[in-house]
Amino acid sequence: MIVNGTSGEGMSMTVDERKATTEAWAAAVKETNQILMVQVGGACLKDVQEMAAHAERLGVDGLLCLPELFNKPATVDQLVEYLKYVGQAAPKTPLLYYHIPSYTGVKVSMPQFLATAACNIPTFAGAKYTDSNLEEGTRCLEVKSETLGLFLGCDHVLAGAFALGFDSAVATSLNMLPRANIKILEAMRNNHPSEALQEQRKLSQAINVITRNGGWVSTMKAAMSLMTSIHVGPPRPPLIPLSDEQIGVLKEDLAALELM
Numbered sequence: 001m002i003v004n005g006t007s008g009e010g011m012s013m014t015v016d017e018r019k020a021t022t023e024a025w026a027a028a029v030k031e032t033n034q035i036l037m038v039q040v041g042g043a044c045l046k047d048v049q050e051m052a053a054h055a056e057r058l059g060v061d062g063l064l065c066l067p068e069l070f071n072k073p074a075t076v077d078q079l080v081e082y083l084k085y086v087g088q089a090a091p092k093t094p095l096l097y098y099h100i101p102s103y104t105g106v107k108v109s110m111p112q113f114l115a116t117a118a119c120n121i122p123t124f125a126g127a128k129y130t131d132s133n134l135e136e137g138t139r140c141l142e143v144k145s146e147t148l149g150l151f152l153g154c155d156h157v158l159a160g161a162f163a164l165g166f167d168s169a170v171a172t173s174l175n176m177l178p179r180a181n182i183k184i185l186e187a188m189r190n191n192h193p194s195e196a197l198q199e200q201r202k203l204s205q206a207i208n209v210i211t212r213n214g215g216w217v218s219t220m221k222a223a224m225s226l227m228t229s230i231h232v233g234p235p236r237p238p239l240i241p242l243s244d245e246q247i248g249v250l251k252e253d254l255a256a257l258e259l260m
Contacts, residue, residue, distance in 0.1 A: 001029060002064060002128075004039045006100065007172045007217055011042035011066075012236040019054050026058040040086065041066030041098060049089035056090035063090055064128060066098045067106045076113045079106070080120055087123045094125035096149065101131055111139040118148060128153045128170055134160055141165045155181075155207055159200035162188040172220050173207055176227040177259075180206070209253045213246040215239060222247055227259060 003025045004010030004018050013021070022038050029036045038060050040051040045068070052063055065086050073079035079097075087095045097117065101107045110129065117124045126144070129137055130153030137152070141164070144150050152161045152169040161169075162185055174181050180203045187196035210223045218235045222242045225231045234241035242250065254260045 001025060001034045002037045002039060002170055005064065006103065007175070007220055009217060009236055010039050012239070015043065015047050015051060018051055022055055022058060022060070026060060035061045037062040037064050037096070039064040039066070039098060042069060045085060048086055052086055052090040056093045060093065062094040062096060062125060064096050064098050067104055069104060072104070072106050073108065076108045076116050079108055079113055080117050083117060083124070084121055087121045091123060093123060095121065095123045096125050097127040099127050099129050099131060100153065110136055111143045114140055114143045114148065118145070126150050130154055132157050134164055137161060137166065138164045156204050158184045158203070159188065159196040162196065163193060173203060176224050177203060177206060206257055206259060209257060210250065213249060214242050218242055222250060223254070226251055226254060
């Protein structure tokens with residue numbers, strides 16, 4: 001379970017709200033036996049460190065952290081230095097980097113970053129790789145050791161990524177289409193690439209239908225409320241929620257795909 005990430009709108013919440021959300025999930029996973037990872041980035045460094053320390057006190061399983069979003073790191077060394085500060089605030093908790101360049105604009109060599117961070121940050125444990133660049137992703141896998149985790153975060157390229165060696169994913173669509181994601185992984189593990197490709201096309205079609213009338217978070221939240229019993233409400237400003245008309249169209253489209 002990742003808390004306070006992109007789909008969870010962590011960057012639209014105050015520090016106190018993010019802490020309260022973390023506390024609620026820390027209590028919940030004791031009942032559900034889920035692994036809890038908390039995204040602490042997307043704020044000023046002092047606040048990031050405060051949230052990292054708070055999460056560690058709660059005993060979370062791992063931290064996920066975006067890069068600095070205004071004074072963006074331009075080199076691998078600058079990014080590693082930033083994450084060092086975060087790691088120092090929670091010296092007993094595994095720390096993963098949240099690589100999502102389409103949102104952050106931070107584009108450094110990820111293979112070089114993984115190798116450098118592993119040697120310089122004691123708690124560094126890997127990355128969430130949210131990018132469709134599978135050539136770079138493959139080179140990241142070559143760097144990955146037994147102590148580093150590499151989670152794919154791009155829903156549209158699951159089949160290709162699994163074929164190239166990825167073995168895990170953290171995807172928004174898992175919230176409402178878990179079986180579709182699992183079928184892709186199982187097909188690749190069983191050496192059935194054509195089946196995996198077929199399932200990937202179905203998943204991508206569903207995602208394209210969902211995101212047709214708005215931004216990623218706004219449309220995914222609407223789909224979550226339509227396709228599951230969990231009603232997550234509208235997004236916070238400045239994100240724009242879907243109109244009643246758009247929700248009606250989405251409902252019809254999902255019904256046509258037999259997803260409702």
